Amino acid sequence: MKAAPANTVCRHCGAVLDALARRRGVDFCGAARCRHQAAQAHTAGLKQALSTAALAAARSQLQLQEAPAALVWLQHCEPQMIAVDDDDRDRHRSYLESVVADGMVIDRSRLAASTADDKHPQGARLCAQCRGRCCEHGAGWRAFIDLTVLSRWQQEHPACSLADAVDAYVTMLPAEHVRGACLYQTATGCAMPRERRADICNGFACEALQQVQHVAESVPASAVLAITFHRDQVERAAVIEADATHAIALETPTRTRTMSRPTPNHAMQTDALSAKLPQAPSRAADRER
Ligand code: SF4
Numbered sequence: 001m002k003a004a005p006a007n008t009v010c011r012h013c014g015a016v017l018d019a020l021a022r023r024r025g026v027d028f029c030g031a032a033r034c035r036h037q038a039a040q041a042h043t044a045g046l047k048q049a050l051s052t053a054a055l056a057a058a059r060s061q062l063q064l065q066e067a068p069a070a071l072v073w074l075q076h077c078e079p080q081m082i083a084v085d086d087d088d089r090d091r092h093r094s095y096l097e098s099v100v101a102d103g104m105v106i107d108r109s110r111l112a113a114s115t116a117d118d119k120h121p122q123g124a125r126l127c128a129q130c131r132g133r134c135c136e137h138g139a140g141w142r143a144f145i146d147l148t149v150l151s152r153w154q155q156e157h158p159a160c161s162l163a164d165a166v167d168a169y170v171t172m173l174p175a176e177h178v179r180g181a182c183l184y185q186t187a188t189g190c191a192m193p194r195e196r197r198a199d200i201c202n203g204f205a206c207e208a209l210q211q212v213q214h215v216a217e218s219v220p221a222s223a224v225l226a227i228t229f230h231r232d233q234v235e236r237a238a239v240i241e242a243d244a245t246h247a248i249a250l251e252t253p254t255r256t257r258t259m260s261r262p263t264p265n266h267a268m269q270t271d272a273l274s275a276k277l278p279q280a281p282s283r284a285a286d287r288e289r
């Protein structure tokens with residue numbers, strides 16, 4: 001049998017492209033797997049083009065002597081505030097009471113390992129630039145509060161009971177929190193002081209933060225470039241130094257495409273943190289603003 005010309009077969013699975021695909025000028029078939037691979041390739045290409053453009057923009061807009069030591073990608077986070085209402089407080093109290101009644105302790109093996117290193121100010125600046133994406137996991141995990149957390153409070157207040165610890169944690173709820181995220185996440189970070197938070201909140205560092213910590217560990221004065229990238233668009237970009245954050249203007253480069261626009265779902269699947277969602281980590285939001 002005569003082989004089909006290369007431009008008429010799917011580049012991912014080799015299937016012959018149908019008339020619609022050929023009319024659209026794409027080089028992949030309609031199979032979900034191939035569309036997903038094409039979307040990933042498209043996003044990777046955009047990021048590559050953006051990396052070069054971003055480093056050049058950072059140097060020219062900020063007159064930097066040296067290029068930033070690293071480029072990190074942040075996920076979409078545009079917090080909207082809503083009230084913490086009486087129902088929220090009641091549900092949270094019920095949950096905390098059940099923690100005490102059942103002696104519930106979160107299995108740490110289900111959470112990400114502690115990798116946060118607070119020595120480097122670039123780290124707190126990165127989290128401020130991000131706006132606290134990882135604290136959305138605190139919604140499903142109820143701020144990661146378990147008996148360990150409540151017992152720690154009680155040990156520091158020897159005259160008090162675990163019921164008092166429940167009261168204390170309900171009292172620490174803010175008036176407003178970030179919609180869809182942890183009840184303790186406010187517009188300026190976590191409503192709780194560090195010592196009151198679960199260990200995972202203080203210990204979690206996403207991949208971007210780990211990268212920043214790594215470069216700052218090698219050279220403490222390192223600057224890094226952070227780009228918030230969502231659905232193949234640049235949302236924000238900044239050069240982060242130890243003592244300052246400088247926003248830069250950046251546009252998403254246009255590429256010659258041989259594929260259709262990826263769906264939001266495809267774009268999300270390229271996010272590093274999405275791959276970790278089952279572990280549902282969270283990060284303490286000691287963010288500078
Ligand atoms: S640790 Fe959390 S707040 Fe900090 S950059 Fe990563 S996702 Fe954002």
Ligand code: SF4
Nearest residue numbers: 135138182190201284
């Ligand atoms: S750091 Fe605070 S806001 Fe974030 S998940 Fe933990 S308790 Fe919630």
Ligand SMILES: [Zn+2]
Nearest residue numbers: 010013029034
């Ligand atoms: Zn295919």
